[in-house]
Amino acid sequence: MESVQYATKTDLVSGNAIAELRGVTKRYGSVLAASDLDLAIEPGEFLSFLGPSGCGKTTALRMLAGFETPTEGQVLLDGEVVNDVDAHHRPVNMVFQQYALFPHMTVAQNIGYGLRQIRPRIPKEQINERVGKALATVRLAGFEDRRIWEMSGGQQQRVALARAIVNEPKLLLLDEPMAALDRKLRKEMQIELQDLQRELGITFVLVTHDQEEALSMSDRICIMRDGRIVQIGSPQELYDTPKSRYVADFVGTSNFFDGKVVGYQGDLVSVRLSDGTVVEARSLHQVADGQDACVSVRPEQMRLSREEGGLPVHVHNRIFLGEHTEYLVTHAILGEFLVLSPRQTEMNDGPFNAGESLTVSWDAGTALVLEQE
């Protein structure tokens, strides 16, 4: 009973999902909050739900926790359907957005709350010991007898975290746990949370609408839009091979050009842009001649040059960022776009000045044809 074995990252390959959503849909009256979600959460992974406000992230999390029942589909924990299992019977714990700490209890009483619910009862000394350990884990040793209102925002967040992990849940759900913290503290907590996850080996599911947070912390990110999952993948996959313009725009920044497909060879597609230029780009999905297409090029893959060959632009604005210099350039027909020029280019070609006429080019393989959404 004492220590439960938790899966580690190496189990990832085994494919035994610790939690699963199968065709899960949730409606609130006429509002479709989640639509046909399919997702398998692997043991020990750090998964994030990323998406704009109102896209259904909290809804998905609440169905995993057991606060909401799906309108359609199944929620599975450890291979068993748990649609009708109440939250208090699920081996899952949640860190709430506003922490939801009990105001009439001390820090230690808050953290021990879950342990005190277990029947047959756990001896008091053992509870105290585990509470002490959890407090040490979140670096709050010695704060046992404080009242909640005597703790700062960051400390409260740690108490909320300790209150969840002390129960050694199979799945820890975190609903924007850092949203209320200032930037600096948020950065610190992100690192701490990652360390903690590695240390405990508990599966984490994090909800956020901060892409940087999702990118830096997660093993996998689940991008959501209007109640749907639009793409799931590792941060790098999502960055390098976004399926849609929506994902490319949400994960990092990108330049988009609309055009029409005028031919293809293998996965290289020729697209005629609105100014008549034909560019080549890689496509991860089937395209047909004459079809509307969206070409995406990351700012760091674009090259600025004073030589001919490329899209003619002139420099609108220049921001020096150290390793990189960010240029906002304007094309007569295609409009404005962003170019990140590395320090090396800057050193060789010298800074490009505002108003200067230049050309922009990129390697065919780095541009992507995306599903227009």
Next chain:
Amino acid sequence: MKQNKRNWLLLAPAGTWFLVMLIIPLSVVLIFSFGERAPSGGVVLALSLEQYANLPARWTAFKNTMTLAPIGTLAALLIAYPLAYFLAVKVNPKWKTILLVLVIVPFWTSILIRSYAWIFLLGGRGLPALLDWIGIEGVRLINTPFAVLVGIVYGYLPLMVFPIFVSLDRLDKRLLEAASDLGASRWNAFLQITLPLSIPGIATGCMLVFILLMGEFLIPALLGGGKVFFVGNALVDLFLQSRNWAFGSAVAVTLVVVMLITVTIYMRLIARLGASRDDVAIM
């Protein structure tokens, strides 16, 4: 300095009111209580403790008040809590306001009229007749302590419902989700989270009802039929009928003292219950 002056201005209306309506009359009553009865009624000022020595004559009134007021408060609490809980937690928010208004609807008619309704209901041709009809004979309700209890619980229920409703309504529902998430059954979550966090409402409600019950005289007069009388009834009698102002004043002063002592003990108890820092608003 200026800020200070403004604060005084804010307090001035209430302060004046307090002085004129409470401090002065109370002082007068206190002075009277050491006086003697004038031959034609009223009072002759003196400095005697004779009136206080006479207090045992009114022992029954004190005993009735000091038993029925706490019992009435407790009964009102037991009935009001589930109602307030239902209104705050279970009811569809759309209906909340309407149902809350319904709770205070009885206040729209005078307590006198409503008590007459109870006189009929508890009287010979009301409930006892009904009980008689189904075979339970000889039940007498009117003019008993029970009738008075029914009357005061009925009359003061809204005053108990409201503060409890407010504290339950304010309760963050996520706390209950958190409790449930941590493995608490619904009943345990209620006992461990909802109930302790509604103590401020309970404390306020009990205090309000208890203090008002200590001074009650109308309901015992109507439903107790002169058999179950409160200190309030004794006061009406002494001041208005027998015109023994000196003794009446002594009874009144004693009532105030008893009330102060009880309320102080009560507040100590609540504070010890350890409701969180500023939640016990009224104290």
